[in-house]
Amino acid sequence: MAIKKSELYSSLWAGADALRGGMDASQYKDYVLILLFLKYVSDKAAADPDALIEVPEGCSFKELADLKGNKDIGEKIDIAIGQIAKANDLQNVIDVVSFNDEEKLGKGKEMVDRLSDLIAIFENKALNFSKNKAGGDDILGDAYEYLMRHFATESGKAKGQFYTPSEVSRVMAMVIGINKDTQRSQSFYDPTSGSGSLLLKVADECEGPASLFGQEKDVATAALAKMNMILHNNPTAEIKKGQSTLSNPLFLNNQGYLMTFDYAVANPPFSVKNWIQGFNPQEDEYGRFTGFGIPPEKNGDYAFLLHIIASLKSTGKGAVILPHGVLFRGNAESEIRKNIIKKGLIKGIIGLPANLFYGTGIPACIIVIDKEDAEERKGIFMIDASKGYMKDGNKNRLRSQDIHKIVDVFNKQLEVPKYSRFVSLEEIADPKNDYNLNIPRYIDSQEAEDIQDIEAHLLGGIPARDVEALEAYWEAYPSLKDALFEAGNRAGYYEAKVVKEHIKQVIFEHPDFKGFSQRMHEVFEAWATDAVRLLKDLEKGFNPKQVIFQISEDLLQSYHGKPLISKYDVYQSLMDYYSETMQDDLYLIAEDGWVATPYRIIEKNKKTGKETDKGWTCDLIPPSLMIAQYFQTEKEALEAMEAEKESIAAQLSELEEEHSAEDGFFADFDKVNKASVSKRLKELTKEGKTSLNMAAEPSAFYGETAILDQYLEWTEQQGRLNARIKKAAEELDKKALAQYQRLNTDDVKRIVVEAKWMAAMTTAIEGEMERISQRLTGRIKELMERYETPLPQIDKELEVLEAKVQEHLKKMGFNY
Structure with a gap:
């Protein structure tokens, strides 16, 4: 029986994290990820004698597992890893740490127990990588990604830069035009590759092995990247390690000039102060600064950007993550920015939320470079996506809807109020802007202030501007406004026709509201009918990520252009449910088929060894759902x-x-x-x-x-x-x-697809509709309460109260 992916990854992390003791996460990750790599190549070699990675006799993971409890376990693991490295030209890749290091792993029994327990984590039967898939839908690749993200979180500000959040990586890949039709033969480059996660997300978008090139300064991190490439079915990827890309670029052509690539992406370290170490930019033999200018000595942001530009072909496209300061800082950087803009090299700028990245909490942006037809470019497309995110522990994270919205708006060049805008080069060059690219200069993303109306406070009535501001609702419910408001005794003001306690009842019972709700229900039902048909036709071995992509895109299209309800909110409802429940279900079905197999839950006491029967369950159809259906x-x-x-x-x-x-x-x-x-x-x-x-x-x-x-x-x-x-x-x-x-197969399909998945989605969509009506109800009630007691009435009430107080004082013998 298949194991839930979410449970597998969380158990891997929980076990690994518990065993690291006092070791820093940035160091411990090397041990965990190397063992994961060894498990992978061993499974592959066992299943395929012609596997790409050779595992010498006595070096398989199974043979390493037999060492558990042996006093020389660390030494023998090092020997085995060394032999695998030698046989596959992986020296200084998988042998960068020692499993016999007493300072990091403890001495004697402490080391033996720690390594034995660590190996045991990877003996999970579900971790069988012999059938590992490619295309970003493999258990191993996802497990590696999961562990990398958690290690980056735990590594702290100074040591988490080896990993770019996958959500940002996906955005970068898609806004530079990489998709399923992109030719795999095209080249992809990352001059600051870290663990390779950004490069691999780019490759995922075009499906299958791609020509990947990356350079990483840190030796251990470069080793992680090389393993990452192999694990993700990109064994031919070239990851070079050495000095900084700026001082010693390692990808050169036969003439000694920089190699150029079709696509380039990078998440370089922000504002590096020693970027000129090792070379003289005034005499740069690769001409990266010619025609642009030399960045300031203590800030290397533009140095990386200029390197990317120089490393692209004449039609090349790139995306670079940089701090917002590059958009507006003056002096030398101002001149460089002006020259880049004048050459038409910047296609777009995407402002991101703060606290997304593991190495820093400051907000950053994506600079999109496009050399193709640069001289014809008339402006720069800007997006302010700084408000779209969710909290995830101590970091922020882009949601599925945030990613989709950014990509949709950018690729279609859609101008959305307070979110995106095409800014002409003339406006950017205007003396009042002087090539300053700070996004707030061009996009006002501030929410409109809720202005108090002094006249309404004095004389009563509800300001017409506040009522008209709800125009989106009045378009959806054409006659509802007349049911709630009538013209006041002064121009520009309304009076409420219902008491505030009855607002919700009037709205919910109004024919326009009921009609709109029915139309939205029909929209959902039409999507659900198609989705149910597709889902029930799934057969063992399908790709879950392709399935969720198809039905989620259909859902987005179904709600496109519909009033009041945001298609991205509806989309997020589906993606949240997919993450929480449906993903595990789809992977179970993909591996086992439409089978609902119940099993007992047995808990074992670690100290006593006593087993307790906690009842039975079923992953695909839980008992509660079975009971609700039949009993x-x-x-x-x-x-x-x-x-x-x-x-x-x-x-x-x-x-x-x-x-x-x-x-x-x-x-x-x-x-x-x-x-x-x-x-x-x-x-x-x-x-x-x-x-x-x-x-x-x-x-x-x-x-x-x-x-x-x-x-x-x-x-x-x-x-x-x-x-x-x-x-x-x-x-x-x-x-x-x-x-x-x-239960037969049809029973399982009906219960899972209709009673479980679609029932949950129905509840989620109904929740979205409820929030729409609640927002309208709440706003109208707020306006009524705000102006229900005008100043003259307050004065009269005050006079009455003062009279009563004076009367009481007189009775008490006080006169004034």
Whole structure:
């Protein structure tokens, strides 16, 4: 049975992180990722004698696993890794750390236990990479990406720069025009490649192996990048390590000039202060600064940008992540910026949210370079995407909808108010701007201020400008405004026709509202019908990422141009559900087919070894869904008993609380329960005190014995009810389990696709519609409350109150 991808990755991280002890995450990642690499090449070699990576005899992961518990485990792992490195020309790639390093891994038994436990993590049966897929949809590649992201998070500000967030990488790849039709033979270059994640995301967009070239200064990080390329089915990628790309570029042609590429991407370190170390930019033999200018000595941002420009072919395209300062800083950088703009090299600028990157918290931007027809370029397309993100731990992260919106708007050059705009070169060159590219100069993304109306506060009424500002709603509900407002006694002001308590009712019952809701329901149903058909036709072995891409794009198209509701919000609802649930389901179906196999949940105590049966479950169709489909009557009966049980528990709690005060009947009890109450009741019986009869002496009914009797009666009811609940639950459990055995493929498809996936999406879309109406209701109520009491009325109320106060003071003998 397939394992859920989300569970696999989280367990890998949890296990690896727990074992690193006091070692810095930036160092520990090398051990974890090298072992993951060894597991991969071993599985490949075992499944294919002609596998690209040779695994010498005695060096497979299985043989390393046999070393668990051996006192020389670290030494033997180093020997095995060394032999694999030698056999595959991977020296200084997979052998950059020692598994026998006592300073990092501990001495003696501590090292043995740590390495043994670390190897055990990768023995998970689900980590079988012999059938690893390419095209960005493989378990290994995703696992590597997951671990890299978490190690980057844990490595801190100074050491997390080896990884570019995958969401940003995808944006960069797509805005420079890389897609499924891009020729794989074209070349892709990253002069500051880090772990290679950015290059690989670019390759993913064009599917399959591509010609990848990267240079990385840090030796260990370059090794990670090389492994990353192999793991992602790009073994021919050239990753060169050495000095900074600026002082010693390693990709040169036969004439000794810079190699040029079809595409280039980079996330260079921000504002490097020693960028000229190792060479003299005044005498740059590659001519990178000629015609542009030399960046300031203590800031290398433009040096990297100019290197990218020089490394592109005459029709080449590139995207570089740089701090916002490059857009507006003066002096030497101002001159360079002006020269780049005049040559038409900048196609676009995308302002990103702050705190996206692991090496810094400052906001950054993507500079999109396009040499093709640069001399004909008439302006620069700008996007302010700084407000579209979600919180993810201590970092921010682009959501699926943020990525899609940026790419849609940029590639279609759509001008969206407060978000995007094509800015002419004439405007940029205007003396008031003087080639300053700071985005707020050209795009005002500030929300409109909610202005208070002084006249309305003085004389009443609701300002017409506030009502007209809701024009989007009035277009969707043409006659609703007349149902809510009427013309006031002054021009430019409305009066409310309904009291604020009835606003929601009037809106929800209005024919326009109902009609709009019905039309939106039909839009969803049309999409759902097509999606259900596609999903039910899926057969074992399909690509889950292609499936979610198709149905999500169809959803976006379905809501394109629809009033009030944002197609990107609807899209995000689907992508959130995919991430939370549907992704795991699709991967299970892709591997096992439409099979709903229940299994027992057995928890093992690590200390005692005792196993506890926690019941059964099913990953594809959880028991709750099975019960809801086939045993609704039994479920409702069980819920009714549970409700009755909760009611009795509440009564018992209330009785105990009422009589636990200092002089209460339970005041002297150490613990109030059936045993202690029964004991006290026996004591009262021995003392000759019996329960009083309510009919004979109603005034004394709540004596101590009556309270104790009531407590015992309710506990006995609770006990009987618990027995009934247990029996009913066991019977329902057996029925549901038996029903699993009777499910056929069509049953599984119907339940999963319709009752699980589409039911969840229906709820999500209904939530979006509810938020639309709530926003309208809330705004109208806010306006009514704001102006419902004008100043003259407040003055009158104040006069009445002052008169009452004076009257009271007179009665008290105070006159003034």
